[in-house]
Each structure stands twice: as structure tokens, then as C-alpha cells.
Amino acid sequence: MELINALRTGTQDLHRRLEQLPLARALAEGTVARTHYAALLVQLFHLHRGLEAELAAQPALGAVYRPDMARLPALSRDLQQFGRPAVDLPLPAIADLVQNFEDWSVVEPVALLGSLYVVEGSRMGSLILGKSLARAFGVPLQTGVGLDYHVEGSAQRPQLWQQFLQGFEAAVPEPQRESVVTAAIVTFQALYDLYAALPATLSPWPVPSVTPAGMALAPARR
């Protein structure tokens, strides 16, 4: 799989460096604060809204992108669970990336598939991250509790990923492969910049003490 190998080679260093960032470590170690995770979801909401709108507008990419791959609905549900409407503006890394999606859509639509490779591939990481996030938030590993972005479709993920890769390789002709790899790198770099820009905590968020009646306790005076 020549194209897939080029995508992996082109993005593996960014992937490795991203995994070392404090926010990525907090996600993987199950120590991320709810507020910080929700802030990441808001930015991913902007990314997916931009990408999925452009992909859906390109029938020629329909052999690779199916509407049921859209993750905007899962992000909306998760944000609702966190009580965090997606009202914040996209950070510069994501705003620039969304602008790229719009530009590629006009001049080189196949490049959008490079971005799709990145977000679909990240679902393999989700198989691990879903578990640590469930631990972080004290919820079961299932849909409907704020983890849909990672958990949805996870049971079939390895097979779906293999099918996706085979269809992907077949759908992109040789002359267009370079644009796809470049777009994947641009997308990964934007995600790296996003993770680097967002706050992270490496310790659990302090939970206020609560009386049985549900009243928050005032801090003890000495």
C-alpha cells in the first residue's frame, strides 16, 4: 500500500511528538480535567464541521467518504453531556485549517482525503483513549456519557479501518497522491498546534465536597 505508507511516513513524527504533549498525555493517562477536555471537543467540532461540509459537497470523493463517517453529531452529543455549547471561536490553528479545507475544495478536492485519513486514523488511537477518558470521568465505556467521539463504532473499528485503507489506496490516482500526503501533513500539524495551544492538567480536577443534601460545603475555617 504505497499511498498509505507515504501517509504514515509523512505523519509519524508529528504523531509521536503530539503524543508527548501535556494534553495528549493527560488524555492517555486518564488525568485530563473535564473543562480542558470539553475545550478540545469544541475545537474538534469546528474542524469536523469544516471538513465534513467540504467532503459532503464533493460527490467525486464518495467512493472513500461516506456520510456515516461524519463525527459532528457525536461531537454535538458529547458537548451537550459536558454542558458546553460549541460557541467559542476556533483557535488560529483550526481556523487556518478550515480555510485550507475550503481552498482545497475549490482547487484540489482530492486533498480533503488527506485530512480524512488523519481523522479516521485517529479512531485507532480512540480505542485506547476511550478507556482512559472513561476512567478520568468516572463513567462506563459506552455511548451517551460524553465519549461518543471515541466510542462510537469502536467494536468494528479495526475491520472498518482496514476496509477504509484498501478503498483509499484504490481511489487516489498516482498524480494526485502528493496533494493527499501534503494535506495529511498540514492537517496533522494543525492538530499538533491545537494540542500545544490548549491547556492541560496532569492531575485530576479538584471536586468540591458535597453534603448529602447536595449543598457545596464552605471550606473549613481554622
Ligand code: HEM
Ligand atoms: C492523544 C494521544 C494519542 C494516542 C495515545 C494515539 C494512539 C494511537 C494508536 C495506538 C494508534 C494505532 C497504531 C497502530 O494500529 O499501529 C494510532 C493511530 C493513528 N493515530 Fe493516534 N493517538 C493519539 C492522538 C492522535 C491524534 C490527535 C491524531 C490526529 C487527529 C492521531 C492520528 C492517528 C492516525 C492517522 C493513526 C493511523 C496511523 C496508520 O496506521 O496509518 N492520533 N494512534
